[in-house]
Amino acid sequence: MSDIAENAAEVARSRGATGVDIAFVLGTGLGNMAEAVENPIAIPYADLPGFPTLTVSGHDGHLVLGAQEGVGVAYMQGRAHYYEKGDPRCMETPLETLALLGAQIVVFTAAVGSVNADLYPGNLVMITDHINFCGLNPLIGAGGDGGFVAMAEAYDPRLARRFKRATLSSGVTLREGVYMWFSGPSFETPAEIKMAKALGADVVGMSVAPEVILARRLGLRVAAVVIVSNFGANFMGGNPSHLETRKTAAQGAIMLRRLIKSFLKIREIEQQ
Numbered sequence: 001m002s003d004i005a006e007n008a009a010e011v012a013r014s015r016g017a018t019g020v021d022i023a024f025v026l027g028t029g030l031g032n033m034a035e036a037v038e039n040p041i042a043i044p045y046a047d048l049p050g051f052p053t054l055t056v057s058g059h060d061g062h063l064v065l066g067a068q069e070g071v072g073v074a075y076m077q078g079r080a081h082y083y084e085k086g087d088p089r090c091m092e093t094p095l096e097t098l099a100l101l102g103a104q105i106v107v108f109t110a111a112v113g114s115v116n117a118d119l120y121p122g123n124l125v126m127i128t129d130h131i132n133f134c135g136l137n138p139l140i141g142a143g144g145d146g147g148f149v150a151m152a153e154a155y156d157p158r159l160a161r162r163f164k165r166a167t168l169s170s171g172v173t174l175r176e177g178v179y180m181w182f183s184g185p186s187f188e189t190p191a192e193i194k195m196a197k198a199l200g201a202d203v204v205g206m207s208v209a210p211e212v213i214l215a216r217r218l219g220l221r222v223a224a225v226v227i228v229s230n231f232g233a234n235f236m237g238g239n240p241s242h243l244e245t246r247k248t249a250a251q252g253a254i255m256l257r258r259l260i261k262s263f264l265k266i267r268e269i270e271q272q
């Protein structure tokens, strides 16, 4: 772990952070999901060394810590994106900090575009795998053998089962799909959307994949649940915009909150 992450964790502890079990990274329009935290401690990213300065609207910029359904949780309200500064490692320090605070599981959320006719705006999708279309890797330059991270079960099958069980108790429908990472910040062209579909993607987005790689390197168990905010450019009439992304994601957040509440109630022991 880097000194900067140790410093950020120390700041969080000095504000009262204790025992994080599960961390959530909240995407565009999803920041208010952290309202579910009991006795929250909200720390502005500006007070946490190595945390992002948020430049994009729809991201709130606090680390919210506390308990939910008897589980120690941390919510990152907003993330750093590769397209902001061209750094694929931009989420490294926040993820290290979460690990230092005790997190063993991280759940990534995001708004995505759909390239699958069965995945509609408003649908929740559990990511089962990804295609790193950017060809960038946050572990380039990591040195030594530490960069050879296995990705065969990067999206943890046990967590996936736990989410599926949570659909039964919450009544929330959760679809499944493969995520393709585009750099952004421009949206894809219609030709790129056709390519994404042809290559086996179900959804496209501008985050998640590099974060999953970093999290796996840290030994964190990973799940990703995303909200379809739009169809990809010219697919099923799609014409994505940031405003649409924010609006649809915010609507989907209500269902995602219900799903996560049920997810937290299910104890892992039941999953064996």
Ligand code: HPA
Pocket (backbone or CB within 6 Å): 111, 112, 113, 114, 182, 187, 188, 204, 205, 206, 229, 230, 231, 232, 233, 240, 245
């Ligand atoms: N493309 C890429 N990222 C996105 C989209 C999209 O259509 N919608 C939300 N995030």
